[in-house]
Amino acid sequence: MKSTELSxxxxxxxxxxxxxxxxxxxxxxxxGLLSVFALHATAGLALIETGSGTEEDLVxxxxxxxxxDDRYLHRHGSKGHGADHVVPALVSPSLVIPVKGGRLTLxxxxxxxxxxxxxxxxxxRVRLDLLSG
Amino acid sequence: MKSTELSxxxxxxxxxxxxxxxxxxxxxxxxGLLSVFALHATAGLALIETGSGTEEDLVxxxxxxxxxDDRYLHRHGSKGHGADHVVPALVSPSLVIPVKGGRLTLxxxxxxxxxxxxxxxxxxRVRLDLLSG
Amino acid sequence: MKSTELSxxxxxxxxxxxxxxxxxxxxxxxxGLLSVFALHATAGLALIETGSGTEEDLVxxxxxxxxxDDRYLHRHGSKGHGADHVVPALVSPSLVIPVKGGRLTLxxxxxxxxxxxxxxxxxxRVRLDLLSG
Numbered sequence: 239m240k241s242t243e244l245s246x247x248x249x250x251x252x253x254x255x256x257x258x259x260x261x262x263x264x265x266x267x268x269x270g271l272l273s274v275f276a277l278h279a280t281a282g283l284a285l286i287e288t289g290s291g292t293e294e295d296l297v298x299x300x301x302x303x304x305x306x307d308d309r310y311l312h313r314h315g316s317k318g319h320g321a322d323h324v325v326p327a328l329v330s331p332s333l334v335i336p337v338k339g340g341r342l343t344l345x346x347x348x349x350x351x352x353x354x355x356x357x358x359x360x361x362x363r364v365r366l367d368l369l370s371g
Numbered sequence: 372m373k374s375t376e377l378s379x380x381x382x383x384x385x386x387x388x389x390x391x392x393x394x395x396x397x398x399x400x401x402x403g404l405l406s407v408f409a410l411h412a413t414a415g416l417a418l419i420e421t422g423s424g425t426e427e428d429l430v431x432x433x434x435x436x437x438x439x440d441d442r443y444l445h446r447h448g449s450k451g452h453g454a455d456h457v458v459p460a461l462v463s464p465s466l467v468i469p470v471k472g473g474r475l476t477l478x479x480x481x482x483x484x485x486x487x488x489x490x491x492x493x494x495x496r497v498r499l500d501l502l503s504g
Numbered sequence: 505m506k507s508t509e510l511s512x513x514x515x516x517x518x519x520x521x522x523x524x525x526x527x528x529x530x531x532x533x534x535x536g537l538l539s540v541f542a543l544h545a546t547a548g549l550a551l552i553e554t555g556s557g558t559e560e561d562l563v564x565x566x567x568x569x570x571x572x573d574d575r576y577l578h579r580h581g582s583k584g585h586g587a588d589h590v591v592p593a594l595v596s597p598s599l600v601i602p603v604k605g606g607r608l609t610l611x612x613x614x615x616x617x618x619x620x621x622x623x624x625x626x627x628x629r630v631r632l633d634l635l636s637g
Contacts, residue, residue: 239535239637241604269372270637271406271467271502273537273602277611279553284460287412291444292456299437299457304565311557323558324565327550327595327619329460331611334467334537334600336406336500338374343498345410345464353460365609367602369537369637371372371403371502402505404539404600404635417593420545424577425589432570432590462593467600469539469633471507476631478543478597486593504505504536504635 240368246352249360253293257349263366264337270370274333277363280322281354282329287347315358322356329353373501379485382493386426390482396499397470403503407466410496413455414487415462420480448491455489462486506634512618515626519559523615529632530603536636540599540616543629546588547620548595553613581624588622595619
């Protein structure tokens with residue numbers, strides 16, 4: 239199993255497109271299944287189109303579904319942080335993408351994004367583990 | 372890694388049961404992990420019971436959580452299409468199912484479904500990649 | 505592929521931390537990808553922090569997003585059971601975790617939990633399948 243870890247800066251965006259880094263990791267590899275895994279309890283990974291507004295639409299949807307107010311038992315850090323802890327149950331931090339001939343088998347508009355509404359920690363780690371076969 | 376691609380027609384249903392096709396692909400295979408991967412930015416995959424109304428209940432839930440109105444930045448195609456682009460963040464297009472002795476290890480009531488509320492494109496592609504071990 | 509099945513008792517909690525059992529299964533194994541798979545149509549798996557209230561916050565969020573009332577076509581068992589059947593579309597019963605040197609590569613606060621709001625059946629089965637590489 240070939241592995242690496244990405245460092246992702248979320249200080250400027252809550253939805254960060256990491257597709258190029260993920261594609262770079264599998265370039266030249268043989269076929270296999272790639273695990274993309276965010277090492278945090280307040281972040282998720284998703285496959286969406288980017289650059290046309292869906293990043294903002296996703297953040298607005300999550301804020302509507304998991305309101306950033308004082309309703310949560312889990313309270314510490316910034317206001318709304320209890321909501322951050324619910325996010326990974328709906329947007330999983332674990333994702334598997336097939337690799338064929340050293341390329342991610344993504345559809346035309348699919349991009350890999352890290353979803354992180356937590357502003358308290360802007361440095362995020364994402365593992366990549368490719369199991370070949 | 373053994374691979375194929377399914378073509379799924381969503382013109383009649385927004386939640387399509389693809390279990391039989393997926394099970395047929397792994398029949399006779401040895402043990403391994405099967406990746407089921409929808410190649411679209413407006414579709415997801417889920418494991419639910421089918422035939423008892425949950426398909427419609429799921430569509431109603433998604434329409435409630437991600438309303439099909441004009442709130443989205445991502446606008447093109449039919450009304451509500453911005454909502455379609457948020458769906459795969461909550462219902463992931465990537466799913467892994469273990470295979471033992473050529474059979475999917477599903478629970479009694481679990482079926483594999485493609486979830487696609489987007490009426491603009493009724494032809495959908497789903498990759499199947501089996502990594503044996 | 506190395507496999508086992510866990511039996512999880514959900515009679516006391518709707519969100520059950522199964523991390524220790526999962527970690528025990530991969531102890532001593534070589535590297536690989538671990539599939540964690542709940543064999544039920546009304547349960548899901550998630551990676552969240554436990555012990556600080558997020559379990560309850562997640563249950564409250566799910567009850568808000570998928571209200572336990574009579575709106576569902578799928579009706580049988582206890583009141584709200586139609587909602588239980590929608591849960592696995594949002595909280596998938598399929599999860600993949602990388603394993604390195606016989607350890608789950610979880611982040612500091614990540615725990616593996618079974619999410620099951622269905623009170624009709626307190627005995628749940630979770631498969632573990634480790635594909636080494």
